[in-house]
Amino acid sequence: TCNTSASGTGKSLFSGNVGINTAKCSDGTYQMKDLTRGGGYTTDLKNRTSGSGTTFADADNSWGSNTTADRATVGADAHYGVAETWDYYKNVHGRNGIANDGKGALSRVHYGRNYVNAFWSDSCFCMTFGDGGGSYYPLVNIDVAGHEMSHGVTSRSANLTYSGESGGLNESTSDIFGTMVEYYSNNANDTPDYMIGEEIYVNNPSGTAALRYMFKPSLDGASPDCYSPNVGSMDVHYSSGIGNHFFYLLAEGATTPAGFNVTPAQLVCNGNTSAGGIGRAAAEKIWYLALTGYMTSNTNYAGARTATLNAARDLYGTGSAQYNGVASAWSAVGVN
Ligand code: ASN
Ligand code: ZN
Ligand code: CA
Numbered sequence: 001t002c003n004t005s006a007s008g009t010g011k012s013l014f015s016g017n018v019g020i021n022t023a024k025c026s027d028g029t030y031q032m033k034d035l036t037r038g039g040g041y042t043t044d045l046k047n048r049t050s051g052s053g054t055t056f057a058d059a060d061n062s063w064g065s066n067t068t069a070d071r072a073t074v075g076a077d078a079h080y081g082v083a084e085t086w087d088y089y090k091n092v093h094g095r096n097g098i099a100n101d102g103k104g105a106l107s108r109v110h111y112g113r114n115y116v117n118a119f120w121s122d123s124c125f126c127m128t129f130g131d132g133g134g135s136y137y138p139l140v141n142i143d144v145a146g147h148e149m150s151h152g153v154t155s156r157s158a159n160l161t162y163s164g165e166s167g168g169l170n171e172s173t174s175d176i177f178g179t180m181v182e183y184y185s186n187n188a189n190d191t192p193d194y195m196i197g198e199e200i201y202v203n204n205p206s207g208t209a210a211l212r213y214m215f216k217p218s219l220d221g222a223s224p225d226c227y228s229p230n231v232g233s234m235d236v237h238y239s240s241g242i243g244n245h246f247f248y249l250l251a252e253g254a255t256t257p258a259g260f261n262v263t264p265a266q267l268v269c270n271g272n273t274s275a276g277g278i279g280r281a282a283a284e285k286i287w288y289l290a291l292t293g294y295m296t297s298n299t300n301y302a303g304a305r306t307a308t309l310n311a312a313r314d315l316y317g318t319g320s321a322q323y324n325g326v327a328s329a330w331s332a333v334g335v336n
């Protein structure tokens with residue numbers, strides 16, 4: 001049995017050497033199981049694509065070697081990212097785990113071969129992370145871990161249907177909270193930003209390569225910056241651009257991130273460069289309350305505007321700067 005909480009060291013790929021919570025077993029060895037966060041545990045799928053995998057085990061409670069040569073390295077990244085995400089939900093939103101029931105989830109790493117993706121599954125209540133390959137590192141960095149775990153939170157709250165506009169909102173929710181976890185974790189190895197997955201690029205000298213760009217979604221070559229009715233027929237990872245763009249403007253206003261040559265006017269759809277700008281702390285609370293209190297499985301972008309206005313009203317009052325910021329940020333992405 002492994003039921004004594006222990007503090008180990010994760011020699012991660014992306015986050016340096018980090019503290020991770022593990023379990024000490026009666027034979028003196030350790031397992032990568034977090035007894036301080038509902039027993040969430042991390043396993044090695046050993047390149048298989050099914051099953052629960054083998055829980056990482058170790059003799060000295062020091063995990064990985066900061067390189068992928070050691071299979072436990074990316075296990076440490078995932079275990080750490082999930083712990084940071086757990087703490088983010090607990091400390092910022094008062095949510096106790098994915099289902100708000102205190103129960104940790106399974107995280108599986110080393111899924112398949114050359115798999116350049118990661119995903120949440122409702123059926124196993126688990127996260128799965130691929131190893132990347134070629135130009136991509138393993139997909140276990142902090143915003144990806146936060147993204148996938150947040151799919152679990154969405155599933156256990158608004159349960160936004162994963163297609164059409166509600167699917168875009170589902171994806172947005174994961175990008176929003178993945179990014180807020182990146183800010184929350186405040187790791188010295190990862191300057192936070194509003195890009196998704198920037199760390200998985202082997203070649204990223206300018207730091208501007210990413211899977212998605214919340215401040216200007218079209219930089220990915222496929223996502224829309226501004227709402228139109230056809231966003232509902234796009235892949236949910238593109239229609240998410242509207243919600244991501246709204247959230248960026250809400251939190252930061254029309255400010256250009258370092259390293260990009262985009263004018264404030266190019267960051268909005270309606271010329272209003274003073275839209276939003278209420279700060280991350282208020283923006284994340286508004287989105288969370290909208291998700292858990294107002295959105296339902298078929299909420300669309302018009303419904304998301306109403307849900308976030310309701311949340312801003314509850315939290316800050318009608319006519320508050322935060323309430324007005326929600327209204328102006330939605331209008332600035334074309335959701336009126
Ligand atoms: N990484 C993707 C996501 O979490 C996997 C998918 O397409 N569902 O959105
Ligand atoms: Zn997703
Ligand atoms: Ca990021």
